[in-house]
Amino acid sequence: MNVFIIGVGLIGGSMALDIQKEYAEAVIYGVDLNDENLNEAIKLGVIHKKATFTDLEIATIVIVSIPVDAQLEVVPKVLDHINDHCLVIDAGSTKQQICKVLENHPKRRNFLAGHPIAGTEFSGPSAAITGLFQNKTNIICEVEKTAFKLQEKALEIFAKLGMRIRYMDAVSHDKHIAYVSHLSHISAFMLGKTVINKEKNERDIFDMAGSGFASTVRLAKSSPAMWTPIFKQNKENILETLEEYIGNLKHFKELMEQDNFSEIYNEMENTNYIKQILNGIK
Template identity: 75%
Template sequence: MNVYIIGVGLIGGSLALDMQHEFKNCTIYGIDQQEEHLQEAINLGIIQKKAELKDVTNADIVVVSIPVDVSVDLIPEVLNLVSDNCLVIDVGSTKTQICQAIEQHPKRRNFLATHPIAGTEFSGPKAALRNLYKGKTNIICEVEKTAFKLQEKALDIFSKLGMRIRYMDPKSHDKHIAYVSHLSHISSFMLGKTVIEKEKNERDIFDMAGSGFASTVRLAKSSPAMWTPIFEQNKDNVIETLEEYIQNLQHFKQLLEEHKFSEIYSEMENTNHIKQILTGIQEVKLS
């Protein structure tokens, strides 16, 4: 089985590592704009061979793991090149524009739109991890538009990698992911920005930063090259979530200004319910 990974960073590289482990007969080829990434991926055992885009004519599976703005233009090119039996998967964080871009493509049946909800704040081949996807949810969009045999092939791979599957239409995916992922990243980036700007005048501020600060700004270490296109493609949903978030922040600020600390207590106590929600989700994933 010839597997071509376009983009050998955290997501694509982790997928390559797991597929090598689960499918002993597969050969992993890497395609990346950065030659140093390809060489690094070979040195780390993430891929076995370097390749170019034209080589996907020999592919059984192509995984597109690059910034979503580039994917929109590249996936139709990939579909132009692959054989009728090749499965093309993208793993980007937005789905609507990509699905629209290939809606009328003659080989639409070869494409499966997915979003594994997995990752870290790190990027590049060195960030790739074995078992990154184990127990994680993988969102699949417009599955009915993919050839049934290719659906089966994809589901077999996802099952062996330990993923849980959810089906969703692209617009719903992009709306929901704006709340649970995209807003979190913006919050982290802006908290980091706020503290960095304050630190210019107060040099001791980072000496006082504890684990709470570190965990909250962890996502601010994420790649701007990846996240800027995500925010652009999902702009309307992200703006909606930001408006709601800003309203909550302004309300909290108003309660502080008016010394309404019993109401602040109630706000936090009500929000504590998220512990039960997240615990329930975790239990489902482990079951």
């Protein structure tokens, strides 16, 4: 099995490690614009060999894990080079634009639109870890447009990696993910900015920061090169979520100004219900 990883960072690299573990016969090829990334990935055992697009004709599976703006150009190019039996999977955090770009491609049936909801704030080949996808949700969009045999191949791999599968249309995916992922990253970035701007003495920040601050702002360490294109592609949905979020923050501020701490208590108590929701999806 010849597995090509385009973008040997956290997601692509972690998939490569798990596939090697589950499929001893797999040969992992890496394709990346940054040759240093490829050298590091080989050194770390994330991939076995470097490759280029001209090598894709021998690919059994291609996993594309690059910024979503680059995907719009790269995935069609990948489909142009593969053989008729190859499966191409993307791992992008937005789905509408990539599905739109590929809807009339002659090899659309070879493509599966996926989004494994897993990750850390780190990037690059050194961020790749085994077991990253265990018990994580993988959203598959427009599955009916992928050849059935290739669907089966993908589901076998996802099962071996420990993923739970959800099926969704691309429009719904982008709307829902704006709330549960994209807004979280914006909040973390802006919280980090607020604290940095206010606390010019960095020693005070680090001396006083507890686990609550660290866990909340953790996502602010994520790659801007990855997240800016995501925000751009999902702009309309994110603006909607921001309106609601800002409205809730303004309401909280008003309650503070009114010394209405009994209502603040009620707001927080009602929101505690999220514990039950999150416990139910673990």
